[in-house]
Amino acid sequence: MxxxxxxxxxxxxxxxxxxxxxxxxxxxxxxxxxxxxxxxxxxxxxxxxxxxxxxxxxxxxxxxxxxxxxxxxxxxxxxxxxxxxxSVLPAKDKFKSEFLFQMLLHQFITPDVMLAAIDKQLNDLRQDLARIAECRCSEQPHAGARFVADYGEAVLTASVRCLEEKRRELVRQTAAQAAE
Amino acid sequence: MxxxxxxxxxxxxxxxxxxxxxxxxxxxxxxxxxxxxxxxxxxxxxxxxxxxxxxxxxxxxxxxxxxxxxxxxxxxxxxxxxxxxxSVLPAKDKFKSEFLFQMLLHQFITPDVMLAAIDKQLNDLRQDLARIAECRCSEQPHAGARFVADYGEAVLTASVRCLEEKRRELVRQTAAQAAE
DNA sequence: TTGACACTATATCAGTTCGATATATATCGG
DNA sequence: CCGATATATATCGAACTGATATAGTGTCAA
Structure with a gap:
């Protein structure tokens, strides 16, 4: 393609x-x-x-x-x-995330920087979800539009859920360490 | 960043x-x-x-x-x-997908091309999932590695589920149209 | 045994794309 | 009237990809 x-x-x-x-x-x-x-x-x-x-x-x-x-x-x-x-087999999806790069190398950043990054990411994801919902209403929803909207929504919702759990975990750990 | x-x-x-x-x-x-x-x-x-x-x-x-x-x-x-x-707020994730471009413009391709694209995409996603599982076993799983593995797994699993449903839907529709 | 293929390893380069910037017009609020 | 914002086109350096070149080594079948 x-x-x-x-x-x-x-x-x-x-x-x-x-x-x-x-x-x-x-x-x-x-x-x-x-x-x-x-x-x-x-x-x-x-x-x-x-x-x-x-x-x-x-x-x-x-x-x-x-x-x-x-x-x-x-x-x-x-x-x-x-x-x-x-009309050709599509190339593999490409995904670039500075956020996950940061999370993988979390030992180089402070917990507050990490929390700020997570919150920014959650915000970005929620904005994307809102935009999809908006597209659903404004554009006439032919089959192709519904396909990509459903797909995008599924992926973003899963991301948000995973991140929310990770965030709770981090807050819990940080509080536990501060209590020591 | x-x-x-x-x-x-x-x-x-x-x-x-x-x-x-x-x-x-x-x-x-x-x-x-x-x-x-x-x-x-x-x-x-x-x-x-x-x-x-x-x-x-x-x-x-x-x-x-x-x-x-x-x-x-x-x-x-x-x-x-x-x-x-x-140690800077990360830029927004970037996602490029020829596959979704194809699905959005599905009226320009034939159903068999569409089905082949979906199958390729499912295959790509499952390979990625397998690679994450492999990383989990081989590398020593520090907190950062677990974070990105969990996140990746959540996203890919959601993608696969959504796509499998879309595939079933497409097969059903194509069969119905062929029966006319 | 030799030729094809695959793997390891480094390097270069044309073509594509991004991000920033320049330029111009117009609207609106202070 | 000034500055900010939006519309609109265009250009250009810097970054990156994907292909290609080069070269040594291993394997395996014809």
Whole structure:
């Protein structure tokens, strides 16, 4: 699967036309955000390239009260390229966590730093859960959206539960050591 | 948190000396693998740089039956730099999944491609679970290792359960449509 | 015995992506 | 009127991946 920013843009635009800015925001806030991210520095060049290849069309749109924008739309060739790119066995998921790195090397940090990290992590996870719930309400829930929402919710809920237990354990231990 | 390959190497070497090759293998097979990855192309330059800065020491070791290797060990300054790097609030977790991208855009793929993708994903998840169980047995389980193992196991188990249900649902639907 | 393959080991490099920054326009609150 | 925030596009250095090169050693079947 050729999973790069190009394919991501094609995927996003398969649901409707949008500008580079709107793609970035849409990826951050919508269903894509659970498992993908992309920066302006990769989106804008990708859109220019895809347009040059005839997989997208551009249209300059003047706006009142906002800067003008370039609205991109997917072409028939673009849809074919998208279908081709995602009809391959997917690569393995990639997960990067500074938090777990910190937890594994906990002997190098103080208990209060550790507790702060856990609380931050719990907060991040709960925000993600809230965003999924929001997507469920706002977007029309076709089968694909329901799939990724259910999957994301299952994973995040399990993470929160595990972390809450770990947190209780840590507080208990710290209190016990302070009592000595 | 300055979480880059440099910090990763310092973290790995905090548990004992190793060569660049051993670091790569250790990251792939051990506890680090659940939440981090790094390539030779980033590890080797990082080790050279860290050594030049006095955070590591090198020692050439001749081997019989294998090519010679450069064994790196962390210095006192290296431990300090590591402690400094991980005593900061961690950045948010990053999760990339081609699989979920495919599932979100399921209308562009055929049911058999979808089923193959789900089976591959289930297989990947189960392999990860097996690796965690293996780490639990082989490595001496200090608190940090138990933390990341429990966390990883909770997340992966939830993923597998969710996916198994989704798979059953899909098979049921496909059979129903074929019967029409 | 030789050729294919796999493992150990280090190194480099093109291509991709991130994160920061620059630039511009417009709205809104103080 | 100033500063903050939002919309919008673009660029660029730094970091990282994935592929490739190089080289020594072991194994195993044809």
């Amino acid at each position: 050729t999973m790069n920013v190009r394919t991501l843009c094609l995927g996003f635009l398969s649901t409707g036309e949008a500008s580079g800015y709107e793609i970035k925001k849409g990826i951050e806030d919508g269903m894509f955000s659970h498992f993908i991210d992309a920066s302006f520095g990769s989106i804008y060049p990708a859109l220019t390239q895809l347009t040059a290849e005839g997989l997208l069309t551009v249209r300059a749109e003047e706006q009142t009260g906002k800067p003008d924008k370039k609205v991109y739309a997917i072409t028939e060739n673009g849809r074919k390229a998208l279908a081709r790119a995602i | 300055t979480m880059n390959v440099r910090t990763l190497c310092l973290g790995f070497l905090s548990t004992g000396e190793a060569s660049g090759y051993e670091i790569k293998k250790g990251i792939e097979d051990g506890m680090f693998s659940h939440f981090i990855d790094a390539s030779f192309g980033s590890i080797y330059p990082a080790l050279t740089q860290l050594t030049a800065e006095g955070l590591l020491t090198v020692r050439a070791e001749e081997q019989t039956g294998k090519p010679d290797k450069k064994v790196y060990a962390i210095t006192e300054n290296g431990r300090k730099a590591l402690a400094r790097a991980i």
